[in-house]
Amino acid sequence: MSSPPRIIQPPLVVVGSANADIYVEIDRLPKEGETLAANNGQTLPGGKGANQAACAARLNYPTYFIGQVGKDNFANLIRDSLQSSGVKLDYLGTVAGPTGHAIVMLQPGGNNSIIIVGGANVSWPRLDGGISRLNEKAQQLIRRAGAVILQREVPDSLNIEVAKIAKVSNVPVVLDAGGIDSPMPPELLKNVTIFSPNETELARLTGMPTDTTEEVLAAAAKVQLLGVQQVLVKLGEKGSILVNKDEPPIVQPAIMAPYVVDTTGAGDTFTAAYTVALIEKQPPAEALRFAAAAASICVRTKGAIPSMPDRRAVSQLLEEHPAKEMKKVIAKFIEQVNISGSDEAESPTKRSNVNSPKKVRFHDFEDEQKEKSILGQSVQPVSM
Numbered sequence: 001m002s003s004p005p006r007i008i009q010p011p012l013v014v015v016g017s018a019n020a021d022i023y024v025e026i027d028r029l030p031k032e033g034e035t036l037a038a039n040n041g042q043t044l045p046g047g048k049g050a051n052q053a054a055c056a057a058r059l060n061y062p063t064y065f066i067g068q069v070g071k072d073n074f075a076n077l078i079r080d081s082l083q084s085s086g087v088k089l090d091y092l093g094t095v096a097g098p099t100g101h102a103i104v105m106l107q108p109g110g111n112n113s114i115i116i117v118g119g120a121n122v123s124w125p126r127l128d129g130g131i132s133r134l135n136e137k138a139q140q141l142i143r144r145a146g147a148v149i150l151q152r153e154v155p156d157s158l159n160i161e162v163a164k165i166a167k168v169s170n171v172p173v174v175l176d177a178g179g180i181d182s183p184m185p186p187e188l189l190k191n192v193t194i195f196s197p198n199e200t201e202l203a204r205l206t207g208m209p210t211d212t213t214e215e216v217l218a219a220a221a222k223v224q225l226l227g228v229q230q231v232l233v234k235l236g237e238k239g240s241i242l243v244n245k246d247e248p249p250i251v252q253p254a255i256m257a258p259y260v261v262d263t264t265g266a267g268d269t270f271t272a273a274y275t276v277a278l279i280e281k282q283p284p285a286e287a288l289r290f291a292a293a294a295a296s297i298c299v300r301t302k303g304a305i306p307s308m309p310d311r312r313a314v315s316q317l318l319e320e321h322p323a324k325e326m327k328k329v330i331a332k333f334i335e336q337v338n339i340s341g342s343d344e345a346e347s348p349t350k351r352s353n354v355n356s357p358k359k360v361r362f363h364d365f366e367d368e369q370k371e372k373s374i375l376g377q378s379v380q381p382v383s384m
């Protein structure tokens with residue numbers, strides 16, 4: 001009897017930054033010329049690109065990381081961490097100079113001051129006469145990927161180049177807005193499939209408020225005018241909203257963690273897990289739930305990469321929180337949104353002449369077919 005055909009999964013390709021994050025705990029910042037003793041210190045692997053690649057690989061999805069490290073010991077720290085998470089490092093280059101690193105000065109009361117050394121993350125060769133800085137093999141990898149994830153800690157010109165290569169091959173590109181907060185190049189946005197900011201990043205990009213759900217929807221609609229099909233907004237412990245052109249937005253509340261130790265890397269976990277679910281062809285609402293579960297586990301442990309879950313842990317949490325049991329949470333969310341949305345003022349979403357969403361879909365409940373009113377829009381729970 002012949003064995004069943006092997007299903008080859010198209011790889012996930014993360015292009016981006018790898019950093020050594022040097023944490024120092026201090027009582028206050030040093031004055032000019034002063035030497036200060038720290039209370040504690042620790043160096044951990046990080047960088048949004050490396051975090052996202054590690055997360056996807058831990059979720060047992062074949063994942064490549066395209067990035068650069070320098071010639072120093074930080075490079076070993078990053079290599080070891082990515083390798084032990086299962087990331088394929090065939091396209092991790094080594095260049096002269098330092099590996100990217102961040103000095104994070106943790107002060108009492110949660111105030112952090114951070115200094116970033118871009119190092120290898122920003123020392124990509126310049127695009128010369130239109131000739132790609134990625135070798136042919138790396139370009140081929142992008143063309144055969146199931147999806148590509150980008151962030152903003154490497155030069156925009158590299159991101160644009162990768163997004164364009166992916167787009168002509170119909171490979172979905174997910175751009176996590178996190179990283180350097182310089183103005184977003186329109187050419188980059190035009191070539192991404194899903195743009196994923198948090199509330200602050202969305203507000204900065206659009207110049208619009210993002211305090212209420214209706215404001216988030218209006219700001220996301222503005223981003224869509226710049227050529228992005230889908231906007232996936234991360235709202236911290238409030239959850240996330242996926243705004244897809246011509247379709248009702250989908251809301252996913254956070255799966256609340258019983259205790260929160262450290263939210264570092266929650267956003268990277270969410271982006272990577274959502275993209276993995278997307279390549280696996282999970283419907284968007286299921287993919288959001290999968291991502292929320294992965295991020296919920298991430299906030300329970302200190303650090304970014306060390307706190308990222310494996311597939312088994314995510315499946316277990318999803319079993320503990322079946323979609324139907326989230327009914328109450330979602331009902332509460334609707335209630336909160338209705339409170340925050342003003343009845344007197346015309347909603348910005350309705351005011352804007354952009355392609356504003358008409359309905360908000362809530363993940364999920366076969367038995368709940370009644371529609372509720374939200375923000376003057378119609379909310380339709382969807383059956384999965």
Ligand SMILES: Nc1ncnc2c1ncn2[C@@H]1O[C@H](COP(=O)(O)OP(=O)(O)OP(=O)(O)O)[C@@H](O)[C@H]1O
Binds near residue numbers: 255
């Ligand atoms: N306290 C929490 N409990 C459970 N889940 C959480 C909590 N905080 C965040 N999350 C989950 O993580 C997702 C992403 O978090 P967040 O919106 O803070 O991203 P971010 O601002 O990009 O994060 P960061 O830049 O710190 O990595 C949320 O949509 C939510 O699902």
